[in-house]
Structures are given as structure tokens and as C-alpha cells.
Amino acid sequence: xxxxxxxxxxxxxxxxxxxxxxxxxxxxxxxxxxxxxxxxxxxxxxxxxxxxxxxxxxxxxxxxxxxxxxxxxxxxxxxxxxxxxxxxxxxxxxxxxxxxxxxxxxxxxxxxxxxxxxxxxxxxxxxxxxxxxxxxxxxxxxxxxxxxxxxxxxxxxxxxxxxxxxxxxxxxxxxxxxxxxxxxxxxxxxxxxxxxxxxxxxxxxxxxxxxxxxxxxxxxxxxxxxxxxxxxxxxxxxxxxxxxxxxxxxxxxxxxxxxxxxxxxxxxxxxxxxxxxxxxxxxxxxxxxxxxxxxxxxxxxxxxxxxxxxxxxxxxxxxxxxxxxxxxxxxxxxxxxxxxxxxxxxxxxxxxxxxxxxxxxxxxxxxxxxxxxxxxx
Numbered sequence: 159x160x161x162x163x164x165x166x167x168x169x170x171x172x173x174x175x176x177x178x179x180x181x182x183x184x185x186x187x188x189x190x191x192x193x194x195x196x197x198x199x200x201x202x203x204x205x206x207x208x209x210x211x212x213x214x215x216x217x218x219x220x221x222x223x224x225x226x227x228x229x230x231x232x233x234x235x236x237x238x239x240x241x242x243x244x245x246x247x248x249x250x251x252x253x254x255x256x257x258x259x260x261x262x263x264x265x266x267x268x269x270x271x272x273x274x275x276x277x278x279x280x281x282x283x284x285x286x287x288x289x290x291x292x293x294x295x296x297x298x299x300x301x302x303x304x305x306x307x308x309x310x311x312x313x314x315x316x317x318x319x320x321x322x323x324x325x326x327x328x329x330x331x332x333x334x335x336x337x338x339x340x341x342x343x344x345x346x347x348x349x350x351x352x353x354x355x356x357x358x359x360x361x362x363x364x365x366x367x368x369x370x371x372x373x374x375x376x377x378x379x380x381x382x383x384x385x386x387x388x389x390x391x392x393x394x395x396x397x398x399x400x401x402x403x404x405x406x407x408x409x410x411x412x413x414x415x416x417x418x419x420x421x422x423x424x425x426x427x428x429x430x431x432x433x434x435x436x437x438x439x440x441x442x443x444x445x446x447x448x449x450x451x452x453x454x455x456x457x458x459x460x461x462x463x464x465x466x467x468x469x470x471x472x473x474x475x476x477x478x479x480x481x482x483x484x485x486x487x488x489x490x491x492x493x494x495x496x497x498x499x500x501x502x503x504x505x506x507x508x509x510x511x512x513x514x515x516x517x518x519x520x521x522x523x524x525x526x527x528x529x530x531x532x533x534x535x
Contacts, residue, residue, distance in 0.1 A: 183495060183532065184490075184495040184496070184497075184515070184531065184532045185530060185531060185532065186496055186499075186528070186529070186530050187228045187229060187529040187530060187531050189225075189228060189229055189231065189526070189527060189529055190229065190230055190231060191231045191526060191527050193526035195211045195223070195526070195527060196211050196212040196527075197209050197212075197516055197527040198210050198211060198212045198244040198245065199244065199245060199246075199247060199505055199516075200248065200505040200506075200507050200514060200515075201248035201249050201255055201507050202255075202507035202508050202509030202514060203250035203251060203252060203253065203254055203255040203509065204252055204510060205226065205253075205255075205272055205273055206224060206225050206226040206227065206228075206273055206509055207226075207227075207250075207509055207514060208223070208224050208225075208234075208248055208250060208255045208270075208273070209222070209223045209224075209225070209231070209248075209516075209527075210222055210223075210242065210244070210248055210257070211223070221242075222234040222236055222239075222257055224255075224270070224273035224274070225273075226273070228514055232273070232274075234270075234274070234276065236257060236259070236276055237278065238261040238262070238263075238266070238278065239257070239259045239260075239261060239266075239268070240259070240260050240261055240286070241260045241289065242257065242258060242259035242260070243258075243289065243291070243292070243347060245292070245347070245349075246258070246291070246292025246293065246347055246349060246350070247259060247292070247293065248293070249293045249294050249300065249352070250295055250507065251295040251296050251297070251300075251352065252297075253271055254269050254270065254295070254327075255270050256268065256269055256270075256293055256295055256300065258291060258292070258302060260286050260288070260289055261286070262286060263280060264280060264283075264284035264286055264288065265280070265284035265285075265291055265302070265304075266278050266279060266280045266281065267280075267300070267302065267328065267331060269328050269329065277329070279325075279328070279329055279330060279331055281302060281323050281331045281334070282323070282331065282333070282334055283334055288304055290346075290347040290348065291303065291304035291347065291348075292304075292347055292348060292349050293350065294350045294351050294357060296352025296353065296354075297352070297354070297355075298352070298355070298376065298377060298378060299324060299325055299326045299327070299328070299377075299378050300324070300326075300327070300328040300331075300378075301322060301325075301350050301357050301359075301378045302322070302323040302331060302350070303320055303322050303323075303348045303349075304321050304347075304348060305317050305319075305320065305321070306318055306319040306320055306321040306336050317339070317340070317341035318339075318340065319337050319338040319339050320336065320337040320348055320373070321336055322334065322335050322336075322337060322350075322378070322379075322381070324378035324379050335379060337359075337373060337381050339371060339373075339383075341361070341371065349361065351397070351456075353374075353398045353457065354398075354399050354400075354457055355376055355399070355400060356374060356375050356377065356378070356398075357375045357378055358372065358373070358396055358397065359373040359374075359375070360372040360385065360394070360396055369388075369390050369391045369407075370385040370386065370387075370389075370390060370391075371383075371385055372384050372385030372396055372403065372405075374398055374403065384398070384403045384423075384425065385403070387423055387428070387429035388405060388407065388429065389407060389409050389419070389421070390409070390410070391407035391408050391409050391410070392408050392409075392410060392416060393407070393408040393451075393452075394406060394408065394452075395452045395466075397456060397457060397462055397484070399462075399484070401424050401426075402484065403422070403423055403424075403425075404420075404462060404481075404484025404485070405420075405421045405422075406418055406419070406420055406421075406434065406452040406455065406464055406479075406487070407421060408451070408452075416448055417446075417447035417448050417450075418434050418447045418450040418452060419431060419434070420433060420434050420481075420484075420485060420487055422484045422485045432485030432487065433486055433487065434447065434479065434487045435479065435488045435489040436489070437468070437477075437489045437491075441491055441492050441493055441494075442475050442492045442493050442498045443467075443469055443492045443497075443498070444468075445468050445469050449468060449469050449470060449474075450467075450477070451466045451467045451474075452464050452465070452466040452479075453465055453466035453467070453502060453504045454466070454504070456506055458480055458535060459534075459535030460482070461480060461482040461484070462480070462481045462484050463478065463481075463506065464478065464479045464480075464481075464487065465477065465478045465503040465504070465506055465515060466502060466503060467502035467503070468492075474501045474502060475492050475497055475498045475500070475501065476492070476497040476498070476499075476500045476501065476502055476503035476517050477489060477490070477492060477497065477503065478495075495530065496530070497517070497530075499517065499528055500518055500520055500528050501518065501519035501520075502518050502519055503516065503517050503518075504518050508534055511533060511534050512531050512532070512533060512534055513531060513532050514529055514531045515529065515531075516528070516529055517529070517530070
């Protein structure tokens with residue numbers, strides 16, 4: 159039985175200055191992926207990494223690659239795969255990695271343990287047109303989420319809820335639940351992420367009321383609203399630990415300006431506003447808050463790590479932040495880690511005892527995907 163609870167709060171500022179957890183230095187990974195492979199996403203599991211590439215002249219089934227170490231990569235052919243999203247199509251945890259995509263029959267999940275043999279698992283009640291879906295895998299299982307529309311609702315931007323499929327082991331997705339929520343303007347694909355104790359579901363690219371829609375679950379089946387109290391925004395990244403939800407949001411100000419803000423709220427408490435480090439000259443990418451663009455957030459040891467870009471599109475560099483509490487964020491040096499080689503960092507994942515990140519839009523004349531790694535905390 160689906161349970162949904164609403165937590166209503168307000169937001170306040172804080173002057174907390176706890177100790178910041180900084181990652182070790184990141185080292186660049188020498189990859190043998192061809193220069194014309196435009197990697198869109200990255201996920202890790204115990205046996206290695208899986209990457210997806212954006213469309214090219216190659217068949218869709220040849221756009222998936224696996225690697226044991228991030229250096230040597232092999233293409234994977236996924237039988238029946240016809241399409242998948244640039245973001246939200248890959249997941250991995252422990253013994254298995256997953257690819258989410260569409261076939262002639264609807265939406266399916268491909269699962270592998272060794273990176274070479276894949277098994278297909280259909281999602282019940284889906285069509286080939288159900289493309290706005292995302293997948294996450296973590297300690298509590300595997301979740302796929304997508305939009306839900308009531309019968310008669312033909313408005314592609316109007317949402318009546320989330321559809322959620324849960325599997326304890328990623329092998330069978332035969333039960334779907336609906337989280338009812340009214341959203342008048344759908345922005346992008348619903349994003350589901352695995353957390354330390356469960357899952358988080360939101361619309362990272364929405365604006366207006368939809369921008370504060372965030373749901374959390376401990377088991378992938380019972381969900382509660384945890385976004386109330388966040389300021390309306392035009393983009394956000396979120397994560398959660400225990401009963402605490404954290405977010406980096408792009409909040410509109412007067413006129414056409416906006417800025418990145420840090421927020422944290424424990425269930426039942428007021429929402430607190432923190433700080434986001436801009437960096438310090440002479441490092442690169444030290445820009446006003448309006449030119450910070452977080453792209454993702456994940457757990458990092460007992461704290462959090464976030465990544466994205468700093469600067470205008472043609473002048474930006476990849477950036478990362480860490481936080482011990484999800485409230486006070488410290489920026490990782492750009493030049494010292496070579497992040498100025500790319501214009502954005504848009505993926506982070508874990509494999510065995512290492513953390514990998516993926517940079518995009520090379521700033522140099524040397525094309526091709528750029529990866530870094532560091533020991534996980």
C-alpha cells in the first residue's frame with residue numbers, strides 16, 4: 159500500500175562553519191575510448207564501469223561501453239535496445255550494472271554482472287513512447303521512475319504523478335506504483351537517485367512549483383514528500399542521508415539574475431540555508447554565484463560531494479565541491495586537479511574502492527572523453 163506524507167516547513171539561514179571534508183587529489187585516467195565517442199553518462203559496480211555515448215552514426219546498441227578500470231573499454235551489444243536517455247539511463251551497485259532503454263515492446267532494463275553478458279528485464283505496463291524514465295541502484299534495490307498521466311490527459315507537459323517500479327535485485331520489475339502529484343509544467347525527465355538508506359526522486363530541471371517536488375523512500379515502495387520549504391528554483395541537485403535532505407539550487411533573484419544556494423532540512427524541522435564556496439584567485443573558474451551550475455550530487459564518506467561547471471558556457475571549467483554536512487560547501491581546486499581541461503564535470507560514480515568522474519566539452523584541441531579518479535573515502 160502506497161503511503162505519502164507531506165512535511166511543511168520554512169527555511170532559515172545559518173552561520174554554521176563545520177569542518178569540511180576534502181577529497182584527495184584527483185588523477186587523470188588514460189582511456190582508450192575513441193575520440194569520436196561522446197560519453198554522456200557513467201556508472202560503476204564491483205566489476206568496473208559502464209558508459210553510454212550520445213547518438214552518432216553507430217547503431218544504438220553500440221553506444222554502451224564497459225571497462226574494468228576506466229582505461230581499456232569494450233563496446234557492448236544490447237539485444238533489442240532502440241533508444242535511451244543521455245541522463246538517467248545507467249546505474250550500478252555492488253554485483254551488477256544496469257542500462258535502461260526502450261525496445262519495440264516498451265521499456266526494459268538490461269542487467270550485467272561481468273560487463274559482457276546482459277539479461278533483459280521488461281517493465282510492466284510500458285510503451286515504446288515511455289522515454290522520460292530514469293534508473294537508480296543502491297543498497298535497498300533498484301528503482302525506475304517516470305511520469306504518470308491520468309486517462310484523458312494528453313498534455314505532454316502536465317503531470318498527474320510519478321510511476322515507480324521497484325526490484326530488490328534488478329531482475330524483475332513486475333509491480334508498478336503511482337505517487338500522485340499535480341505538476342502543470344513538466345521540465346525534463348524525472349530523476350531518481352540511490353541514497354545511503356533508500357532513494358530520492360525529483361525534477362532537477364523544472365521551474366515553479368515543480369521545482370520543489372522531492373520525494374524520498376526507504377524501500378522504493380513507500381514514498382513521502384521532503385521538498386516542502388525549498389525555494390522555487392530553476393534547477394537543483396539533491397541528496398539525502400537518514401532523515402536529512404540537502405540541495406544546491408539555482409534560485410531566481412530580482413529581474414533576470416539568479417544564484418546558487420545551499421539548503422538543508424531534517425524531516426519535521428525548518429529548512430536552513432548554508433554557503434557555497436566560490437573558490438579563490440588565482441585558481442580558475444572563480445565567478446559570481448549566477449555563473450555556478452551544479453550538475454549532480456552524491457554521498458561522499460559521511461558527507462557529500464557535488465560537481466558541475468563554473469563560468470559562461472564558452473569559458474566555463476569543471477568544478478567540484480565537498481561538504482561534511484550538506485550545508486557548508488568547499489570548492490575543490492580546479493587547476494591543481496586539471497579540471498580546467500573540460501568545461502563541465504557531469505558524472506560521478508563508484509567502483510570497488512575508487513571514485514570516478516567524467517568531464518565533458520574538452521577545452522583543448524585533444525578530443526575524446528576525460529576521466530579522473532581518486533580513492534573513495
